[in-house]
Amino acid sequence: MQAGFIGLGSMGEWMARNLAQAGFLSAVYNRTPAKATALAKELQVLAYDSPEALAAKVEVVFICVSADQDVIDIINAIVNTIKPDSIVVDMSTVSSATAILAAIKLAEKQVAFLDAPVSGGVEGAQKGTLSMMVGGETKTLCRVHPLLETLATRIIHMGPTGTGQGTKAVNQIMAAGINQAVTEALAFAAAQQLPLPKVIEVIGGGAAGNWFLEHRGLSMTQSVFKPGFKLALHHKDLKICQAMAKQNGASLPLIDVTVKDYTQLITDGYGDEDISALYRLKVKT
Numbered sequence: 001m002q003a004g005f006i007g008l009g010s011m012g013e014w015m016a017r018n019l020a021q022a023g024f025l026s027a028v029y030n031r032t033p034a035k036a037t038a039l040a041k042e043l044q045v046l047a048y049d050s051p052e053a054l055a056a057k058v059e060v061v062f063i064c065v066s067a068d069q070d071v072i073d074i075i076n077a078i079v080n081t082i083k084p085d086s087i088v089v090d091m092s093t094v095s096s097a098t099a100i101l102a103a104i105k106l107a108e109k110q111v112a113f114l115d116a117p118v119s120g121g122v123e124g125a126q127k128g129t130l131s132m133m134v135g136g137e138t139k140t141l142c143r144v145h146p147l148l149e150t151l152a153t154r155i156i157h158m159g160p161t162g163t164g165q166g167t168k169a170v171n172q173i174m175a176a177g178i179n180q181a182v183t184e185a186l187a188f189a190a191a192q193q194l195p196l197p198k199v200i201e202v203i204g205g206g207a208a209g210n211w212f213l214e215h216r217g218l219s220m221t222q223s224v225f226k227p228g229f230k231l232a233l234h235h236k237d238l239k240i241c242q243a244m245a246k247q248n249g250a251s252l253p254l255i256d257v258t259v260k261d262y263t264q265l266i267t268d269g270y271g272d273e274d275i276s277a278l279y280r281l282k283v284k285t
Contacts, residue, residue: 002026003147004058006051006074007092008035010227011118012064014125015091015151019062020045022150029054056081060144063090067236068098075102084110087144091132091151093117093172093237095244096162099135103161112140115161117168118152119175121228123215129153133171135164169244172237175229176258178212179275186221187282196221216276225273225280232271235262 004027005016013035019025020043027046030036040047048054055061055078063074071094078088088106090099090113099115106113114136124130132152134141141148141157148155158167185208189199200217203209219226238259245252261281270277 001059003060004054005062007064010122011125018128018150024147027054051077052081061088065092068094075105079109082111087112089114089116091116091118093168095240096165099162099165115164119171133158133164133167135161169241177254179278182213183279183282220276220279225277227274229275231275231277234275
């Protein structure tokens with residue numbers, strides 16, 4: 001199956017590269033044409049000047065963009081040209097409602113849809129070791145599974161359309177909690193003038209050890225916040241979680257606090273930094 005990739009951001013570019021390396025990628029599109037053209041030349045695939053043109057030429061369309069409206073805009077465009085029996089796989093982080101709406105629009109054209117958001121950051125996208133949570137029909141997942149295996153080492157079918165995005169919301173809530181705990185704990189350690197590298201090493205090997213502490217602990221305590229996952233994007237995702245919680249009656253006090261913290265950091269100009277930039281607020285207090 002030949003695939004096209006729409007959205008060549010920090011995650012999408014690496015996923016496109018992995019598909020190309022496995023021989024599945026034939027086309028790319030990006031809102032910034034120069035980026036698509038350069039990557040297409042490197043990977044020896046075609047760059048298209050519109051989502052509609054790309055969708056007409058491939059069997060599988062991958063989407064990885066930033067926001068709900070971006071996804072809907074792309075779906076509204078490609079329904080005009082996409083071939084029946086094609087498959088659209090959306091790996092953006094959006095609401096379950098957006099995933100369901102996209103699936104309905106595509107079904108009218110006899111096109112299958114999977115909401116398949118991922119976790120693992122830029123590092124996981126680069127290495128092809130993402131964790132993927134998938135909503136949609138089993139038969140559709142089976143058809144594209146060989147392609148997804150080039151992107152992720154853990155591919156879990158969560159249920160019908162929308163459950164992939166629902167699971168990603170759980171992931172984003174948990175990531176916010178871990179961020180709050182790790183940044184606060186390390187700021188506490190710094191206030192005690194403890195040797196932070198040793199603190200991170202010993203705690204990382206115990207019950208409180210986690211991926212975020214291991215991969216971001218040292219850098220944050222050295223005031224290095226190179227983005228693996230941009231703070232502004234996590235802020236966007238948590239706003240989606242808040243909206244979903246409002247619909248289903250869930251309470252998310254931790255997320256409410258984190259959104260407030262992120263808003264302050266974005267206002268201060270740190271939105272493009274890694275989410276570990278939350279440490280900036282912790283060491284101030």
